């Protein structure tokens with residue numbers, strides 16, 4: 001049995017209505033299911049960021065958006081502006097609309113899942129960290145989510161099936177493609193049920209504690225709350241069993257599913273039907289006003305979990321023109337870009353915990369060349385770290401230390417750039 005991991009903090013995920021008090025001012029996070037935006041959305045976001053924030057729009061590792069340094073007095077106006085643009089369809093569910101989707105897939109289930117989630121009053125109590133995923137079959141978003149739908153190959157002659165994964169684990173649960181949305185909602189309810197059951201067990205094991213008491217389940221000063229499936233004891237197996245029972249489905253044997261190392265889409269990418277997509281890196285995930293203005297004229301803009309953007313469904317000529325326009329605006333569409341795979345947390349001045357201005361230092365130290373992803377962090381918390389193997393560059397207060405995925409620990413460095421380049425090569 002796996003041991004549960006618990007956290008003593010409360011669920012304080014920021015949102016568009018509940019701003020986070022960052023060191024550089026209040027921070028608003030706007031959920032964007034599947035990272036799907038229109039050009040009109042981008043215009044509204046630029047205007048809101050320019051009017052009340054620092055003018056930039058940040059991309060997160062869940063393909064959500066952040067506006068920084070939002071003045072307190074502007075919170076109501078910000079919410080109203082997002083609501084008018086259709087970017088805040090539910091005030092009760094805004095923190096739980098966490099839906100990742102393969103950026104190159106055109107999966108219409110994103111909208112259906114979002115609407116069904118917002119229509120389910122109980123699911124408003126999901127933690128803000130709980131993540132759904134709709135994977136196109138590439139395996140690029142399924143394995144880091146709490147509950148995910150992943151199309152799988154079947155034997156010849158059998159209908160297509162979709163695996164429902166729990167914290168990246170296959171429990172043999174398969175559903176038809178048109179049953180994905182109810183299956184994911186059932187899985188979310190199963191998570192809440194299992195969490196409540198484990199909480200009750202913890203309360204009963206805590207002398208003098210009542211299930212309805214505010215500190216119910218507190219042991220050794222720590223509140224026994226699981227925010228994600230993997231934080232429950234035997235979470236994937238137990239939540240899968242509850243989901244299968246709710247759906248009336250008998251799970252088959254679990255499969256060992258290949259886990260590709262996801263990489264960001266970059267450059268011109270062929271799509272079905274002779275269409276072409278353009279993938280662009282957004283250096284350190286921060287869109288400047290001039291870049292937002294360029295994106296406003298796109299029909300659709302998809303934000304990726306690698307803090308980039310994709311424009312899909314273009315003719316070959318339009319794709320070439322867009323690639324030129326994005327390059328001109330300072331976005332990166334060349335596969336050899338020095339920014340490929342490079343990400344960073346907020347760092348100074350946005351985060352009071354940061355020991356360095358990691359964005360400035362990443363810019364100074366990052367040279368051309370690809371390899372393992374690199375994530376720069378301002379302290380040991382490691383916010384926004386990629387799910388897969390990556391090089392970690394962590395500020396120490398007197399410099400940096402670097403850890404590669406196969407290494408036994410950190411190496412302290414003074415000349416960061418050379419060590420990062422070497423670490424990326426594995």
Ligand code: SF4
Pocket residue numbers: 345346347351352353354355377378379380381382383
């Ligand atoms: S990793 Fe540390 S410095 Fe970076 S955002 Fe998180 S808490 Fe702040």
